[in-house]
Amino acid sequence: MLLELNIKNFVIIDDLSIQFGKGLNILTGETGAGKSILIDALSGVIGEKMTVDMIRTGFEKSTIEAAFDISGTPQINSILDAAGIERDGDTLVLRREIYTSGKGRSFANAVQVPASKLKELAEYLIDIHGQNEQQSIVRVARHRELLDSFGGLEREVEKVRAIHARLQQLKDRLNSFEIDEREKARRIEFNAFAIKEIESAGLKPGEDEECKNESILLANAEKMFKEINAASQILSGEGGILQRLKTIDQGLGRISQYDPEIAGVLDAIRQALFTIEDAASFLRGYESRIDFSPERINQVEARLALIANLKKKYGETIPDILAYAERARRELDSITYGEEEKERLKAEYRQAVREAKDLALSLSEKRLAVAKRLEAMVMKELSELGMGGTQFKVSIQREINPEGEIEADNKRYMLYPHGLDRVEFLLSANVGEDLRQLRKVASGGEMSRIMLALKNVILSADLVESLVFDEVDAGIGGKIAEIVGRKLKSLSRNRQVLVVTHLPQIAAMSDTHFSVQKARLGDRVITQVRKLSERDKVREVARMLAGETVTEISMKHAEEMVRNAERISRGG
Numbered sequence: 001m002l003l004e005l006n007i008k009n010f011v012i013i014d015d016l017s018i019q020f021g022k023g024l025n026i027l028t029g030e031t032g033a034g035k036s037i038l039i040d041a042l043s044g045v046i047g048e049k050m051t052v053d054m055i056r057t058g059f060e061k062s063t064i065e066a067a068f069d070i071s072g073t074p075q076i077n078s079i080l081d082a083a084g085i086e087r088d089g090d091t092l093v094l095r096r097e098i099y100t101s102g103k104g105r106s107f108a109n110a111v112q113v114p115a116s117k118l119k120e121l122a123e124y125l126i127d128i129h130g131q132n133e134q135q136s137i138v139r140v141a142r143h144r145e146l147l148d149s150f151g152g153l154e155r156e157v158e159k160v161r162a163i164h165a166r167l168q169q170l171k172d173r174l175n176s177f178e179i180d181e182r183e184k185a186r187r188i189e190f191n192a193f194a195i196k197e198i199e200s201a202g203l204k205p206g207e208d209e210e211c212k213n214e215s216i217l218l219a220n221a222e223k224m225f226k227e228i229n230a231a232s233q234i235l236s237g238e239g240g241i242l243q244r245l246k247t248i249d250q251g252l253g254r255i256s257q258y259d260p261e262i263a264g265v266l267d268a269i270r271q272a273l274f275t276i277e278d279a280a281s282f283l284r285g286y287e288s289r290i291d292f293s294p295e296r297i298n299q300v301e302a303r304l305a306l307i308a309n310l311k312k313k314y315g316e317t318i319p320d321i322l323a324y325a326e327r328a329r330r331e332l333d334s335i336t337y338g339e340e341e342k343e344r345l346k347a348e349y350r351q352a353v354r355e356a357k358d359l360a361l362s363l364s365e366k367r368l369a370v371a372k373r374l375e376a377m378v379m380k381e382l383s384e385l386g387m388g389g390t391q392f393k394v395s396i397q398r399e400i401n402p403e404g405e406i407e408a409d410n411k412r413y414m415l416y417p418h419g420l421d422r423v424e425f426l427l428s429a430n431v432g433e434d435l436r437q438l439r440k441v442a443s444g445g446e447m448s449r450i451m452l453a454l455k456n457v458i459l460s461a462d463l464v465e466s467l468v469f470d471e472v473d474a475g476i477g478g479k480i481a482e483i484v485g486r487k488l489k490s491l492s493r494n495r496q497v498l499v500v501t502h503l504p505q506i507a508a509m510s511d512t513h514f515s516v517q518k519a520r521l522g523d524r525v526i527t528q529v530r531k532l533s534e535r536d537k538v539r540e541v542a543r544m545l546a547g548e549t550v551t552e553i554s555m556k557h558a559e560e561m562v563r564n565a566e567r568i569s570r571g572g
Contacts, residue, residue, distance in 0.1 A: 001020075001022065002068055002126060002498070003068060004017065004019050005020070005041070005045075007064050007065075008063045009056040010063075011034075011040070011056060012034060012056065012526055013034065013037060013056070014521060014526040021512035022496055023496065023497070024499065024509055024512070025496070026499050026507050026509070026512070026513045026514065027498070027499070027500045027514045028501060029517055030517075030518075033517050033527060034516050034518065035470075035500045037527060039128065040054070042064075043128055044098075046066070046125065046128075047096075047106070047116065050062075050098045055098060055100055059100075060099060060100050061097055061099050061100070062097070063096070063097050064095070065093060065094070065096075067093050068091070068093075068466075069090055069091060070125070071090035073124045075124045076092060076124050079117075079120060079121055080108070080109070083108070083117060085109050085113070092108065092109060092121070092125075093109055093110070094108055094118055094122075095110075096118070106118050108121060123464075125465070126464060126465075126467070127464045127467050127468065129470065129472070140422075140424050143423045143425045144421065144423035147367060147374065147394060147423050150374055150457070150458040151373075151374075153363065153366055156359070156362070156363045156366065157363065157419065159359050160360055160419045161418065163356045163359055164356065164415055164416065167352050167353065167405060170348060171349070174342065174346065176330075176335065187331065187335060191332040191335075192332065194314065195329060195332070197313075198310065198321055198324070201306060203307070203318050203321060203322060206318070207303075207318060208307045211300050211307070219297070224290060228290070235276055235279065235283070236280040236284070245276065248269055249266070249269055252265065252266045353406070357406050360406055363419045363421075364419065374457065375394055377457045378392045378453050378454060381452075381453035381457060381487075382450065384483050385453060385476075385480065385487070386476050386483075386484075387453075389431045390430075392426075393435050395424045395425075395435075397421070397422045398413045398414075398420045399413060399414040400412065427450065452472060452484070452488065455467060456487055465495055466495065466498065469488070469498070469500070471500070472488070473501050473502060473503045473506055481505040484505075484506060485503070485508065486568060488506060489509045489565070492511065502544065504561060505561065507544055508558070508561040508564070509565045509568070509569075510537065512531065513532040513537040514529050514532065515536070515540055516528075517529075538559050541561055542555045545558060
């Protein structure tokens with residue numbers, strides 16, 4: 001859930017901090033007040049493109065920071081752990097900086113990361129739907145995931161994924177047999193040599209870096225000994241700093257009782273004495289460990305040369321070299337086992353293909369049934385949202401390929417980890433138009449309403465906790481606006497929802513209401529955001545009903561709309 005958004009020197013925003021709440025968060029204000037700028041800022045902090053013209057005129061840098069509660073998204077923890085980013089309880093802070101030079105920096109919990117990492121994290125944090133956003137819904141790769149989640153088909157997908165992995169393993173092992181006798185003999189000799197060479201080296205991960213560091217120390221041992229010995233003598237030698245400090249300590253100790261100020265100075269001197277004693281002790285110990293041995297230098301350099309030679313042959317890192325040896329052992333085993341092993345693997349492969357065919361075709365049939373149900377439910381939602389002429393279709397296609405593993409209907413199909421099917425959501429925005437890809441047929445407002453319909457239908461399958469809708473009210477009004485408001489309210493019972501709207505019917509439904517306004521700061525215009533009280537919320541709804549001149553009639557109308565929204569919230 002989005003907890004807070006902080007924006008500094010972004011377009012016409014000077015310095016702004018917004019704390020969002022649970023449920024339905026509404027942002028209203030006159031056209032041009034800066035509502036869309038807030039959405040642009042939020043998009044930027046989750047990795048979308050930012051340009052230097054977004055930096056407020058006269059400033060060198062723009063900064064955007066967003067704090068999220070991640071207690072309900074365990075997937076985030078996996079991403080953070082994999083990236084080596086420490087967690088800060090249940091809070092994740094993302095930050096984006098952009099400079100007039102064109103350079104930018106991105107951070108997750110104060111750790112610098114590429115902007116792509118912010119996008120990866122945002123997949124589980126927030127979905128933004130509006131005219132300028134690349135919503136997850138337009139990404140075809142996401143459609144199959146949504147369909148499977150809606151139909152509860154995850155277990156079937158995992159079974160197909162497992163058998164697909166098994167098939168790939170068997171194919172790799174069978175491919176190792178497909179070589180002639182001469183090549184077989186060559187591979188046996190080469191693999192045996194590589195295994196012996198790598199094993200005899202006795203490599204350990206990280207050993208190369210350790211040797212490099214030791215080599216540097218050994219090469220500079222004489223210089224280090226000279227400087228450390230000199231420093232040690234100055235600190236603790238005859239007449240050195242320690243001896244002098246001890247003399248001062250004894251002298252001041254005899255008179256400190258007469259003046260508290262001297263006692264304070266004495267404490268500082270004693271603290272310095274302790275620190276220098278520690279430093280002197282460290283230097284003496286370090287000096288005793290310095291190795292001048294030319295023999296050790298030769299050993300380390302020889303080891304580095306051996307590792308470098310193995311890297312040239314077998315891999316860029318020690319783990320790569322060790323992995324090469326393991327692959328060589330497997331290939332050697334496969335070649336050595338001979339024809340008997342090859343025939344056994346062929347039989348195992350044929351059995352795996354039969355299992356894969358049954359699982360994949362069964363999954364396809366279930367997807368077709370789930371698709372029909374999803375189409376009907378989304379069409380019903382779209383009709384209620386004022387898009388009755390819209391046709392929504394789930395396209396499920398298979399890739400025909402003569403090399404495909406699965407044979408059905410006298411054709412061969414490619415099998416992928418998720419099955420046979422390529423799933424895509426298609427749309428016809430108006431009666432008589434052909435079905436086309438979502439991004440090619442829907443406007444910003446239509447896309448927001450399509451997303452609202454899908455979210456209402458497949459909410460339980462969606463991992464994202466925060467949804468942002470911009471322009472969801474474009475081109476609607478009256479009864480449809482009230483229905484959109486009710487659906488947003490329903491959606492916000494289980495998710496945090498942020499909505500930019502111009503319609504009072506939607507604004508009245510808010511749990512938390514923000515007013516976005518322009519103001520003057522000196523000779524400049526800035527955007528300000530104010531969280532409204534219940535009374536101010538009613539007045540803002542009245543303004544949306546009547547314009548800038550709020551009347552007693554518009555206030556009463558607004559009060560009735562807010563009371564009605566509260567009844568809807570309570571299920572009344």
